[in-house]
Amino acid sequence: MTSETDQIISSSEWVDTNRAVVDRNIFSSREIYEEELKQIFARAWNFMCHESQIPEPGSFFMNYIGEDQVVAVRDKQNQIHVLLNSCPHRGNTICRADDGKVRAFLCPYHGWNFDLDGSLKGMPGIKDFYRNDIDKSKWGMARAAQVDSYKGFVFATLDPDAPPLDEYLGWVGRLGIDMIAMRGEIEVVDGIQKNRLQCNWKLAADNVFDWYHPRISHGSALEIGVIPEEVLSPDQQMVMLGNYGHAISGPSLTVEQMAEIDQVFGGDNPPEIQNYLDYQVAYRAKQEVKEQMGQAGVRNMGHPHVFPNFWIATVGSQIGLRIPKGPQETELWWFTIVQRDMPKKARKSLLDLCTHMFGPAGLLEQDDGENWSHSTRGAIGEVVRRRPLNYSMGHGKDQVQTDDSGQSWIETVINEHGQRWLYESWQAWMKAESWEELMREHPSPPQEGAV
């Protein structure tokens, strides 16, 4: 059994940008996965939580950076720290709750206790058993190298050499967050929906840009009218590519077209909740928002993705994390976001929409999850994984546009530019020995010409 597609990509290249193919081994290999934890997650800025989730001193939220469990916590001075949730004594997990409020952290194994900034306060038997011979200043909980936030979205990196968050996000990452942050005063609703799928995390990330599948995969959701086709699969698409693998891809719509969809979406609901989508799109008509988002940005209704695993679902009002749990397992987290001033009924409507869209009870994600698991399974067999996957849709067929604002974008039909960008950037992360090399060698988003 041989064919052109059987050619294995060279042993040092998993992604061939000329042929627009990707080696299936990257979705199943334990060796590549271990390398990702080191080269990508331990170096990137990772989303931790929204500031509304840790409003007061002592408020904390547990999250992960790759497979390292961390706690984002606000100290008495209101400063946010991100601490590795593992006791320096025997490595026990210190904080066992997903979120909450504490005065200090106490390790449940032998009782070492830590301040809100992670410093070691004390332990049982310091005088009698340790004979006062331990330097407490050296044995606190390890802290993330850098913690920062953009419009209330808190990120952390374990790498001291990572560039500042603002530079890391670049205009594409910032615009993606603006799409939700600029709706007004926002907060994350209590209760993060979490579920595990037997899939590689990248297949879940790649799907963020995939507007090819909805008519087929989500055919039943379309049929029962849960979501109109104009929203789920419009042909008019816009793609924006940013440094380090960030991208926004999906529908391109004017504010007027968005308003029409709002009417379709509102359906037969009573008037007070009919326009709940207003809360998702109406802010874009404001002058200051247009200026901040740019002329192209304000028409982009696509899915922003901040590399490596942070998705902003703009049609609803959710943010998703794809947390790696092994080469063939991923935990999906869904945060639901509301505006603080939403009328009660509109808020309830939005929560219903979010619950029924993504997450374990979401109609769409049940379809998606099944596909990602089977695609992962298709990367395991000894022979089948020698055949690379095709990512050629639209390759070399579209043009990049720019304007004075410095934004650049591609307007076209349904395509795979976002996915190709994800894997091309992923490969640069995997190869770079240091942040310095990554800053120098990462692919730059195309500014003009065919893409």
Ligand code: FES
């Ligand atoms: S493992 Fe934490 S106190 Fe011993």
Ligand SMILES: [Fe+2]
């Ligand atoms: Fe989907």
